[in-house]
Amino acid sequence: MFKSVNAKLDAPSMEDNVLKMWKKQDIFKKTIEQRMGKPEYVFYEGPPTANGRPGVHHVLARAFKDMFPRYKTMRGYHVSRRGGWDTHGLPVEIEVEKQLGFNSKHQIEEYGVDKFNELCKNSVFTYIQEWEKLTDRIGYWVDLDEAYVTYTNEYIESVWWILKNFWEKDLLFKGYKIVPYCPRCGTPLSDHEVALGYDDAVDPSVFVRMPLVDKPDTSLLVWTTTPWTLPANVAVAAHPEVEYVTIERDHNGTKEKLILAKNLVEKIFKDEEVKVVDTYKGKKLKGVKYKPLFTFMTVDKPAYYVLLADYVTTEDGSGLVHQAPAFGAEDMEMAKQYDLPILLTVQPDGTFIPEITPWRGIFVKDADPLIIKDLDARGLLFRAGTITHTYPFCWRCKTPLLYYARESWYIRTSAKKDRLVELNNTINWVPEHIKAGRFGNWLENNIDWSLSRERYWGTPLPVWECENSDCKHRECMGSVAELSEKVGRDLTELDLHRPHVDNVHWKCVDCGGKMTRVKDLIDVWFDSGSMPYAQWHYPFENQDKFKQQFPADYICEAVDQTRGWFYSLHAISTLLNDDVSFKNVICLGHIQDGEGRKMSKSLGNIVQPWDVLNVHGADALRWYLYTATPPGQERRFSSDLVGDVIRSFTLTLWNVYSFFITYANLDKPQALTVTAPTNDLDRWLLSELNVLVRDVTNAYENYDVTNATRPVEKFVETLSTWYVRRSRRRFWKNDSSADKQAAYSTLYTALVTVAKLIAPAMPFLAEELYQNLVRSVDETAPESVHLAEWPQVMEEFIDESLNRDMNLVMKLVSLGHSARQKANRKVRQPLASASFSVGTTTERKALMNNVDTIADELNVKQVRLLDSATEAVSHTVKPFSKQLGQKYGNKFPAIQKAILSMNAEVVASTLMAGQPLEVTVGDETFQIISEEVEVKTQAKSGFAVAEDGAYVAALVTDLTPELIAEGMAREFVRRVQDLRKATDLDVADRVELFVEATAGLRSAIEAHEVYIKAETLTTKLSFANPPANASVVEDEFEGEKVKVGLLKA
RNA sequence: GGGCUUGUAGCUCAGUUGGUUAGAGCACUGUGCUGAUAACGCAGGGGUCACAGGUUCGAAUCCUGUCAAGCCCA
Helix, strand or coil: CCCCCCCCCCHHHHHHHHHHHHHHHCHHHHHHHCCCCCCECCECCCCCCCCCCCCHHHHHHHHHHHHHHHHHHHCCCECCCEEEECCCCHHHHHHHHHHHCCCCHHHHHHHCHHHHHHHHHHHCCCCHHHHHHHHHHCCCCCEEEEEEECCCHHHHHHHHHHHHHHHHCCCEEEEEEEEEEECCCCEECCHHHHHHCEEEEEEEEEEEEEEECCCCCEEEEEEECCHHHHHHCCEEEECCCCEEEEEEEEECCEEEEEEEEHHHHHHHHCCCCCEEEEEEEHHHHCCCEECCCCCCCCCCCCCCEEEECCCCCCCCCCCEEEECHHHCHHHHHHHHHHCCCCCCCECCCCEECCCCHHHECCEHHHHHHHHHHHHHHCCCEEEEEEEEEEEEECCCCCCECEEEEEEEEEECHHHHHHHHHHHHCCCEEECCHHHHCHHHHHHHCCCCEECEECCCCCCECCEEEECCCCCCCEEECCCHHHHHHHHCCCCCCCCCCCCHHHHCCEECCCCCCEEEECCCEECHHHHHHCHHHHCCCCCCCCHHHHHHCCCEEEEEEEHHHHCCHHHHHHHHHHHHHCCCCEEEEEEECCEECCCCCECCCCCCCCCCHHHHHHHHCHHHHHHHHHHCCCCCCCEECCHHHHHHHHHHHHHHHHHHHHHHHHHHHHHCCCCCCCCCCCCHHHHHHHHHHHHHHHHHHHHHHCCCHHHHHHHHHHHHHHHHHHHHHHHHHHHHCCCCCHHHHHHHHHHHHHHHHHHHHHCCCCHHHHHHHHHHHHHCCCCCCCCCHHHCCCCCCCHHHCCHHHHHHHHHHHHHHHHHHHHHHHHCCCCCCCEEEEEEECCCHHHHHHHHHCHHHHHHHHCEEEEEECCCCCCCEEEEEEECHHHHHHHHHHHHHHHHHHHHHCCHHHHHHHHHCCCCEEEEECCEEEEECHHHEEEEEEECCCCEEEEECCEEEEEECCCCHHHHHHHHHHHHHHHHHHHHHHCCCCCCCCEEEEEEECHHHHHHHHHCHHHHHHHHCEEEEECCCCCCCCEEEEEEECCEEEEEEEEEC
């Protein structure tokens, strides 16, 4: 009836078979098709790039992505899960540059942008087969056949449409951006590239005087490590709250006054005696004018005064920061805020412009000493030295990077800041702190999105500009049709990438000049953030599809995407249609190695997913990722940690499953559905099972992965170590009683339900269990567990008090074992009685309802309550600090002391009689009730005792000859069972026994012959020398000797 | 420099609105049990709850500061 099950599980090969079955029966497609017309559950795949190999961190994200579509499918939703690939951008270009041995943009231009981009396009899917293979193997169901690809013309056209929309709303504009720039390579560097090139550098450390306009004998003392930026100086920044001083000192025989931060005086002047003539807050300096150091450039706006900025520190320098907006991001921000002029004194190749006459054409770093000399000659230099600090260099050519103002296109996201924040507040973030924290903060401090990139392989910015520098008329194209109309020919076949699109021109409507596309591409994050629209070529096609699939119910990526994809999705949908693009998001922490270090090539500690998959399988890997830590946390990862999952969870479940199959195939139980359970164990298990279904379902609904998985582990453990252990005999019984049927149907229900509950998390094991448990007996059942319905909570089965009672029973049994151990009485030796003390009346009842279970577990003849009336007991009392503390506050310590100083027996008897206890402290009297004091009962003597809190187990350990004989019979059974096992008999095989034993043991065996024969499935037991062909064991215990021979009957 | 997160046993993690004796699993040791089990039960060792202050009758928990780690930004 059921397929027989190997008790040993080979997870990888089991999973392989499941994969084959899914493929053969096209299950994934069916999970989508069979839910057609059902409510839509929308999942967006954040597109990965396939020009690199997938690693463990991709498995992490994909495992979490996979869970909810599977869950929602089982809940009856239609979940199409379209894959996607991110195909543009610098990483692709860099790979191609490496291939070609290039290290600069010049080389690309010389080589030909068309050929270069062709190579980029071809390299985009270098590793797609590895991606597909891994995706398949880990059971991530995503539609890769229909995946959207960001480099297609359709995708780009949708992106253009969005940009045009922004253009029309005046949200797309041109401005300056400070970028880390390599003057040799002639290109700005990405943050990632900058991070590659930090190194120690020795730079000038220069203090200069900037004399005040109104008081020429007083100067601002200003510090810089980049003297070459001084000709571009337009202002000086002071911190509003920092204390500044004016000091007086001797200088070449005269007195001079200098202004600087108070707590830097000592550092700068060291032993020199200076006189502080004034002290004030930085904000007093606001607007103070100074004479410019250089006047090469004319300024068209107010400049050369002190402004206030919070980022000024007094760690280094003088507390007065020189502002050159063209060469510092913070400076540029201040320039925007104060409307300062921006002096571009340096050319893209890193040399001074002609206007800087003394140093024209000189590389700025080489000009540093010359500038210092010039300042010194004019008496403006206060001090020049050097400083060693970390500074970024170009990772390709080691040239020191300049921070440099470049023209750049922006999206005016700051205009919609409030809306970005408001809409974010409607999104469910997991973990929750990201919403107001990392992401919310980022939105609160929103700055305009720097959109353009001076590169080759990406979505071109669809803005055309008149080449006539007096005209500069600009137009933004929102579709291919619009562009075609402009030029008067059909451009449908045009490749929208560079350089082809750059060759499209038309006549300027204003001046008749030539309209040419600006050279920039757009940020790849704009590509991926456009996917809700662009994946459908919206609005040019699929308007209904878009409406149906927007916004996403669920997305999931790692935490580094807060500023990446999460932001680009959110910003674009907010600006475009004033809506969120996702409702729920899980934000994953990063993966570290087994020691908690981050995985990196240089450390050589990268774990390859295949190494884990081939050994432990995908389910164990997935389960580990779900259960190890909450999703937002970093998680340690190693093959061994995944292996623990197999041992602690998978095998436990598998063994219960194989136990069920083994006996069910022997017994062929009639019905497998549960109706109204009568057996307490069954009732309890079904109660726990439905609590589990309830809790796991709630967790899934709340995107709480940890609580959707961990409780299943706990349940399976209890199922194995309590339910099955306690029920074993019910399965062994040689009949087909109703009780046995009930045991089968209960265990069956538990296993099938667990299979469904783990289906989203462990899709393979769930399928394996389901196919055998369900499909092999019911051909009408859904073809796959992933097509099955999610289990319903059957509230009528939930009985919380029953669950509490069983917990108590386990607790008392545990105490009983503990007492046994203390008395050094092994469990095979029956004892006369176990007595217990429990806390409440309900618990007393629960104990009495379960005396049989407890007696059996502890191997005692009698189970009862310790009774103060009949037993020799004593009591101790312990005031509950929580109750008393909350009630009496700071009087609690005195009350506690008073209670403890009273006679414990008196206190106990008063409280147990339900009387309030009168406690006097000083001249106050308090009425203490029984709920406020724990009363512990203890056995005085004649018992082996174990206790925990209010719970006490006391065993009578005296042995009678009858008890000893029974113990010996059990010892004997144990030997026979071992022999059966060693002889490799089947569980149901009958045997014949031949026994030689010393007198005491022999009489014990004779006395318990019926029991022994039943336990060991013995048809005939004779006291005789075993025949030659029998399996034989000899042993000695309790001073008796035995020789047993066994033959299969 | 700023923001966010984390810090509890050798390891992986729990720890409810503050309650006096801080838990579980793994690993280790001892012992017991077992015809589903690669298991399981009981016991033991192992903790200045990162550190320092503060609030409180009482702090792993609340507040302030410090340190360390990770991520993002500058």
